[in-house]
Amino acid sequence: MPAAVVPTRSASAGRSVESDQIEVVLSHLDRLPTLPAVAAKLLRLTTSDTSCAQDVVAVLETDPSLTAMLLGMARRTDHGLRVEQLTVSRIVALLGFQRVRNAVLSVQIHSILNDSHDEQRAAQIRQDIWKHSLAVACVADMLTKHVRGADLLGDAFICGLLHDIGKTALDAAMPKSYMRIISRVQKQRICICDAERDVFGIDHMVAGKRLAVRWNLPQVVIECIRMHHQDHATLPSSLTNPEMVRLIQTADRIVRRQHVGFSGYRDTDHVAALLHHWSIGETVVDQIVEQLPDRMADYSQLIGIDDEQGRSLYAQSVAKANVELGNINAQLFTSKQQLDRAQACMRAVGVLTHDVVHDSTLTDACYATARATLEMHATGDVFVFIMNEGSCTIYTASVSSSGEDLAAQIIPAVGQEFSVLCKEFEQLAHQGPPVSAKEPFVSLWRSAGFTGNSDAVCILPIYDHKTPIGAVLLQADGDRSISWSSGTAEWQTLAKAAGLAVAMVRSRIAVECNNDELLDLNRRLHVTQRDLVRSRSIAMVSEMAAGAAHELNNPLSVISARSQMSLQQCSDPVQAQVWQTLIEQTNNAAEIVTDLMAFAKPGPPQASSLLLRSLLNTLSQHWETQLDLKSSQLVVSLDNPDATVFADANHLQQVLTALVENAMFATNAKSRQLKINSPSSASDETVRIVIEDNGVGMSAAVLEHAVDPFFSFREAGRGRGLGLSLAHRLVGHNGGELWIASSPQTGTTVTIELPARPTHCS
Amino acid sequence: MADKRMDPRNKSVFTTGEVAQVCKVSQQTVIRCFDSGRLKGFRVPGSRFRRIPRDALITFMKANEIPLDQLESGKRRVLVVDDDEAIVEMFSELLQRDGRFDIRTASSGYQAGIITEQFRPDILLLDFKLPDINGTNVCRTIRSNPKFGHVKIIIISGVADPDEVQELMAAGADEFIRKPFDINDVISRVAELVNAA
Numbered sequence: 019m020p021a022a023v024v025p026t027r028s029a030s031a032g033r034s035v036e037s038d039q040i041e042v043v044l045s046h047l048d049r050l051p052t053l054p055a056v057a058a059k060l061l062r063l064t065t066s067d068t069s070c071a072q073d074v075v076a077v078l079e080t081d082p083s084l085t086a087m088l089l090g091m092a093r094r095t096d097h098g099l100r101v102e103q104l105t106v107s108r109i110v111a112l113l114g115f116q117r118v119r120n121a122v123l124s125v126q127i128h129s130i131l132n133d134s135h136d137e138q139r140a141a142q143i144r145q146d147i148w149k150h151s152l153a154v155a156c157v158a159d160m161l162t163k164h165v166r167g168a169d170l171l172g173d174a175f176i177c178g179l180l181h182d183i184g185k186t187a188l189d190a191a192m193p194k195s196y197m198r199i200i201s202r203v204q205k206q207r208i209c210i211c212d213a214e215r216d217v218f219g220i221d222h223m224v225a226g227k228r229l230a231v232r233w234n235l236p237q238v239v240i241e242c243i244r245m246h247h248q249d250h251a252t253l254p255s256s257l258t259n260p261e262m263v264r265l266i267q268t269a270d271r272i273v274r275r276q277h278v279g280f281s282g283y284r285d286t287d288h289v290a291a292l293l294h295h296w297s298i299g300e301t302v303v304d305q306i307v308e309q310l311p312d313r314m315a316d317y318s319q320l321i322g323i324d325d326e327q328g329r330s331l332y333a334q335s336v337a338k339a340n341v342e343l344g345n346i347n348a349q350l351f352t353s354k355q356q357l358d359r360a361q362a363c364m365r366a367v368g369v370l371t372h373d374v375v376h377d378s379t380l381t382d383a384c385y386a387t388a389r390a391t392l393e394m395h396a397t398g399d400v401f402v403f404i405m406n407e408g409s410c411t412i413y414t415a416s417v418s419s420s421g422e423d424l425a426a427q428i429i430p431a432v433g434q435e436f437s438v439l440c441k442e443f444e445q446l447a448h449q450g451p452p453v454s455a456k457e458p459f460v461s462l463w464r465s466a467g468f469t470g471n472s473d474a475v476c477i478l479p480i481y482d483h484k485t486p487i488g489a490v491l492l493q494a495d496g497d498r499s500i501s502w503s504s505g506t507a508e509w510q511t512l513a514k515a516a517g518l519a520v521a522m523v524r525s526r527i528a529v530e531c532n533n534d535e536l537l538d539l540n541r542r543l544h545v546t547q548r549d550l551v552r553s554r555s556i557a558m559v560s561e562m563a564a565g566a567a568h569e570l571n572n573p574l575s576v577i578s579a580r581s582q583m584s585l586q587q588c589s590d591p592v593q594a595q596v597w598q599t600l601i602e603q604t605n606n607a608a609e610i611v612t613d614l615m616a617f618a619k620p621g622p623p624q625a626s627s628l629l630l631r632s633l634l635n636t637l638s639q640h641w642e643t644q645l646d647l648k649s650s651q652l653v654v655s656l657d658n659p660d661a662t663v664f665a666d667a668n669h670l671q672q673v674l675t676a677l678v679e680n681a682m683f684a685t686n687a688k689s690r691q692l693k694i695n696s697p698s699s700a701s702d703e704t705v706r707i708v709i710e711d712n713g714v715g716m717s718a719a720v721l722e723h724a725v726d727p728f729f730s731f732r733e734a735g736r737g738r739g740l741g742l743s744l745a746h747r748l749v750g751h752n753g754g755e756l757w758i759a760s761s762p763q764t765g766t767t768v769t770i771e772l773p774a775r776p777t778h779c780s
Numbered sequence: 781m782a783d784k785r786m787d788p789r790n791k792s793v794f795t796t797g798e799v800a801q802v803c804k805v806s807q808q809t810v811i812r813c814f815d816s817g818r819l820k821g822f823r824v825p826g827s828r829f830r831r832i833p834r835d836a837l838i839t840f841m842k843a844n845e846i847p848l849d850q851l852e853s854g855k856r857r858v859l860v861v862d863d864d865e866a867i868v869e870m871f872s873e874l875l876q877r878d879g880r881f882d883i884r885t886a887s888s889g890y891q892a893g894i895i896t897e898q899f900r901p902d903i904l905l906l907d908f909k910l911p912d913i914n915g916t917n918v919c920r921t922i923r924s925n926p927k928f929g930h931v932k933i934i935i936i937s938g939v940a941d942p943d944e945v946q947e948l949m950a951a952g953a954d955e956f957i958r959k960p961f962d963i964n965d966v967i968s969r970v971a972e973l974v975n976a977a
Contacts, residue, residue, distance in 0.1 A: 571937075572867055572959065573866070575867060575959040576864075579960065579963050583873070583874060605960070621942065
């Protein structure tokens with residue numbers, strides 16, 4: 019039947035069920051079956067210790083299935099792989115012998131399940147198809163030496179080898195159907211493409227292209243697969259390398275003319291036109307054809323394709339390969355276990371680095387360590403404790419096996435308990451997987467509220483360098499054959515990471531403490547600085563006041579004396595009054611000067627031990643007569659009736675009088691209530707005298723300047739504003755301190771603290 | 781002026797004739813006393829002339845109970861020392877008005893020294909703070925010279941510090957008066973110290 023009569027399905031006629039099936043199967047093919055002889059040879063080579071890469075390459079490059087697979091692998095490995103000059107040896111070099119070997123070990127072979135006639139025939143056909151592909155590859159390779167532009171045709175061998183890969187793909191997808199197609203082609207002498215399309219809906223060119231695209235084979239290979247049956251004169255201009263397609267077409271036709279292998283294609287007409295295209299004569303073709311049998315024979319011999327013992331040899335090779343696979347599998351399992359442990363360890367370290375951050379506390383570090391331990395061993399609850407030597411405390415935290423945070427504690431420990439723990443640690447002297455925990459660690463574990471079999475409690479000490487700083491306590495597996503025995507390195511890593519995390523937290527806390535101390539120092543420095551500025555300015559004012567006071571005295575003396583002289587000579591009473599006023603005002607001015615000088619240079623205190631009770635009694639009488647302070651308006655109470663104060667009596671009298679005077683000015687004469695109290699002091703080195711009034715009080719702004727010289731809260735002319743300032747100065751002079759608490763309308767409380775007895779210095 | 785210099789009240793060295801006049805005895809008696817050593821004195825270098833210093837004469841007169849009328853004016857001599865002109869003027873006027881005092885003034889410690897030597901004051905009204913030497917040093921210098929053993933010193937100052945006052949008294953001051961002062965108080969204290977009639 020002529021080929022044209024065979025009904026074909028056009029793409030527009032809809033896809034057949036078979037074509038869909040084929041597409042599905044093709045889309046899942048990740049390798050193609052190869053000939054048993056090729057597979058046997060490869061297995062033999064790859065499992066032998068003496069074989070080298072070159073031997074393997076020589077076999078591989080005869081086989082389209084494996085070459086296509088390796089090429090796909092190479093392309094996936096290196097997307098930038100140049101397609102020019104592509105050879106199997108380069109692919110092997112690129113992939114590495116190990117990967118090639120693994121790929122070869124996974125090789126599939128065509129079914130050889132039985133020795134039926136059909137099977138034998140199918141095997142023969144597959145061998146013929148294989149021969150055809152290899153022959154085309156050889157001829158294409160040889161042709162490149164005779165045509166121009168050979169540099170573009172470096173991978174001609176591979177293109178030739180793979181041009182009919184679609185046939186192998188279809189065979190792999192539907193082996194029985196494909197064999198039927200081959201029979202039909204042979205019997206009816208029709209074109210294989212038509213037969214394929216008739217049955218599958220697609221031909222081997224399309225199937226090959228699908229596979230090549232999916233396996234990401236080079237574009238030039240895809241083009242050769244898809245276009246090797248197209249008319250060479252009408253190739254689409256979009257092809258990347260049409261010359262390669264023409265070369266493969268030429269080789270294909272030459273091989274078909276020589277009837278090497280099976281192509282399923284009967285048309286041999288266009289060789290002359292193609293030869294003309296290449297400008298080569300039949301003589302060249304004759305030379306090539308002459309060399310072809312030798313090359314083919316070399317390959318056949320290499321693989322032993324014609325060897326009758328091929329199958330038994332294959333069976334042996336498979337058995338040997340199986341042993342090898344078993345070994346590899348065992349190694350893989352060990353590696354997997356190691357990797358699992360390493361992964362758990364990495365997760366644990368990850369937890370630590372994630373959970374312990376810049377502001378973490380030691381409790382946080384305990385929790386993080388417990389959670390990290392769970393990543394390694396999640397059988398039971400995990401308890402962690404860290405000893406903080408500085409504060410003699412133990413920080414603990416526990417986490418349940420489900421990862422839930424349980425209680426955390428900070429236990430104060432006395433030094434002895436601490437040293438016991440440290441001593442036990444030294445005896446533990448061990449860095450590795452957890453070991454069975456003893457006292458006092460078990461007690462600590464129980465103190466966190468854990469019950470149950472303490473024999474199953476294991477301990478993993480945490481070290482900072484070589485100093486034990488704490489430990490993880492965890493429960494062993496149910497059967498107590500602890501699964502961690504082989505993970506020494508991982509447990510060590512966890513212990514070290516936890517130690518590092520704790521050390522980090524500790525150093526951060528230390529830095530913070532230093533910071534706080536620095537801040538406090540800074541604050542005190544600031545206060546001292548302020549006081550210094552204040553005392554320096556007072557010193558300057560004092561110096562100035564002393565100078566000014568002296569200078570003022572002379573003119574005042576002159577005014578005063580002259581006025582007195584004039585008064586003596588004056589007979590007019592009005593005039594006399596004027597002189598009298600002048601004299602009085604001069605005396606007032608002189609008093610101010612005296613006060614000023616007293617403030618400026620109070621003179622060193624002549625301190626002595628004074629009985630506070632008698633001092634206050636004397637002063638009360640003095641105030642009653644001098645200041646008109648009624649005894650009903652003043653309450654004096656001493657918590658300790660025998661309290662003494664070590665100070666200059668004269669100074670203290672000035673201080674107390676100034677304060678009482680101030681209090682009297684601040685209070686209304688009718689409601690006036692002053693209290694002088696000496697509360698029992700925290701230290702018997704000092705004594706306090708508290709003067710309290712129920713007067714108008716002071717606002718914060720006034721209070722701030724209360725002790726400044728010449729700052730007076732009273733109405734103008736009623737005071738010189740030196741009383742409180744002088745009192746403050748004199749108390750300071752006597753080694754004491756004075757401070758004021760006041761708020762408007764509630765009154766003022768002035769507290770003086772002075773030495774109760776002579777200090778070592780005095 | 782010549783009269784004033786001749787006035788025995790102002791002289792510091794006397795001839796035997798002058799001594800005879802002051803003591804209302806004969807010159808021969810004076811010479812005899814001089815030669816016997818009862819009246820201390822010296823001879824002018826290069827001659828035989830006898831000369832009697834004022835303090836030796838006073839000692840001699842007191843020893844022999846001869847009245848000092850001729851030697852003294854009766855008024856007490858007061859030296860006011862202050863660098864403040866207004867103060868000096870005021871004191872001069874005040875004491876002058878009283879009539880019992882003969883007054884000289886000085887404006888520095890150095891000047892006070894010179895005038896004391898010449899004027900032989902009975903009492904010094906001394907400012908504590910002088911431009912060159914302070915009052916304490918003036919006190920000490922005067923006290924260190926036995927010639928001025930009888931000179932009274934009142935310090936007048938604006939100083940309030942009791943320690944400084946203490947120091948002044950220790951240096952030889954007899955009284956301390958604070959500026960400003962009561963004029964009657966000053967007069968009465970001065971008079972009291974020098975027994976002014």
